[in-house]
Structure formats: structure tokens, C-alpha cells
Amino acid sequence: MENKKPLILISNDDGYQAKGINELIKYIRPLGEVVVMAPDSPRSGMACAITADRPVKYTLIRKEPGLSVYKCSGTPTDCIKLAKYAVLDRQPDLVIGGINHGDNAAVNVHYSGTMGVAIEGCLSGVPSIGFSICDHHHDADFEPTAEIIRKITQKVIENGLPQGICLNVNFPVCPEIKGVKICRQTVGQWTHEWARRNHPNGSEYFWLTGDFENHEPEEEDTDNWALNNGYAAITPTKVDVTAYEIIDELKNWNL
Numbered sequence: 001m002e003n004k005k006p007l008i009l010i011s012n013d014d015g016y017q018a019k020g021i022n023e024l025i026k027y028i029r030p031l032g033e034v035v036v037m038a039p040d041s042p043r044s045g046m047a048c049a050i051t052a053d054r055p056v057k058y059t060l061i062r063k064e065p066g067l068s069v070y071k072c073s074g075t076p077t078d079c080i081k082l083a084k085y086a087v088l089d090r091q092p093d094l095v096i097g098g099i100n101h102g103d104n105a106a107v108n109v110h111y112s113g114t115m116g117v118a119i120e121g122c123l124s125g126v127p128s129i130g131f132s133i134c135d136h137h138h139d140a141d142f143e144p145t146a147e148i149i150r151k152i153t154q155k156v157i158e159n160g161l162p163q164g165i166c167l168n169v170n171f172p173v174c175p176e177i178k179g180v181k182i183c184r185q186t187v188g189q190w191t192h193e194w195a196r197r198n199h200p201n202g203s204e205y206f207w208l209t210g211d212f213e214n215h216e217p218e219e220e221d222t223d224n225w226a227l228n229n230g231y232a233a234i235t236p237t238k239v240d241v242t243a244y245e246i247i248d249e250l251k252n253w254n255l
Ligand SMILES: Nc1nc2c(ncn2[C@@H]2O[C@H](COP(=O)(O)O)[C@@H](O)[C@H]2O)c(=O)[nH]1
Pocket: 013, 043, 044, 045, 046, 047, 100, 101, 102, 103, 104, 105, 108, 111, 112, 113, 114, 115, 190, 191, 193, 208, 209, 210, 211
């Protein structure tokens, strides 16, 4: 029986030409057969959005031994769904989103197209990881993340992940990452989220801005604490968002 290399499906939300996904391809290639299906342009903030009202297309960009790269007109989640349906000849062994230009720690897991990739992989029963770095610049330095990305990826290939759980991995911006912390999601929220502006035609419009308010900066078990102190943060993330803790209370409402 041929011993096949792990099949690794990669996507992102910064587009197939972004530095982050191309650095990720470089770090991951030695670990398996890599197939990339990524948006044809940036799709930040798309979370788990899907395209239900217009055609979605994909195009082969490059094909080498062990690596195929496609661009797609859809969302990050569309990329995973379409790659599995139209391109792959078998279920992938691993789905990876990233490396995102900007972190997706704390509540950002709910806005992130990077985590939309990992959540879609997880929902389809595939061990999945989202990788992000706390640097929005297009030429961010991803090199300090390489060794940890390879270690985490290899561990997930070897051990898998429980059904319904994926990993949200965030990296600080520093020349040498101190290590890895296993964290919980920080409690916080975005404030001052809009800039009110006037269009030259006299109309008013709003532009998304915002400050992220960390409500527990001293709590050392949070992903934001790890990132603020030079550690990579691994936040195990569930796709079942049921609030089990209040089911009995609601039953007692006798609706
Ligand atoms: N400037 C603001 N950024 C926000 C706000 N809410 C979320 N976000 C950012 O969106 C990204 C989406 O992640 P991606 O992986 O799709 O790029 C998330 O990481 C947050 O940083 C906001 O109110 N203002």
C-alpha cells in the first residue's frame, strides 16, 4: 500500500499573492502535499461568509511536484468548500488558514476570514489551524514564526484534533518568540469603531477604525497576555457555540 504524504489544504483572507500565505507554503511544503485555494484579492473580515448569490470560479496559478496553487473569486470559506468539491481527490489530512497579516486573538476569532478557513475545515471533520501574526504590514517578517508553525503542524498531523475543535494560533511581533502558551480567549471588545467622514459629493459616510479594549490585561492565561509578553498563543477553539451552561435555566422558563 503506497504510503501517501499528508494532504494539506491551505487558504487565507489576504489573497493568494500575500506574503503571509507564501511564507506559510514555504514552511509547510516539507510536511506534505500542499494544495492552495486562496481568494484572488484581499477578503479580510469575511469570517465564515459564503457566496450564495453569484458564480464562484477558480483558476490554476501554478503546479509543481507536491504543490498546486489556485486563486478563487469567492470568500475564504468558499475556497475550502470548492477545493474539497472540485479539486481534491481525497479528504485533506489538514486545513490551514493564514498566515494572516494581523492578529485574530480574543473576539477577533468571530470576524476573521483566517479562522473562517479553519472553522470550515473543522466543520467538515478535518483537523484545522488558523495562523496569524500581530503585524498588518504587507511586508511583515514571518520568519520568527517558521519553526513553531512547523512544530504545531507536525503535532496536529501526528495527533489529530478532537472532533469540533480547531486551533487559533497567534504570533507576537518580535525577533525571537519566547515560547508557546496554551491560552483562553481574552475578554474584550472593539470601541470607537467608526470614523465619520464627508464624501466630496457632500454625502456622509463611515470608515471602520476602532480600538481593541482588553478587559483583563493582567490575566496571564489569555491569548492577549501571551502576545503582549512575547509568546505565541494557541487558543483551542470550538465550532459548537451552544451555551450548554444555561440550557437547564431556560428549560425552567417553561415557555
Ligand atoms: N479596525 C477594526 N478592525 C476590526 C474591528 N473588528 C474586527 N476587526 C479586525 O478584523 C480582523 C478580521 O480578521 P481577518 O483574519 O479576516 O483579517 C480582525 O483580526 C480584527 O483585527 C473593528 O471594529 N475595527
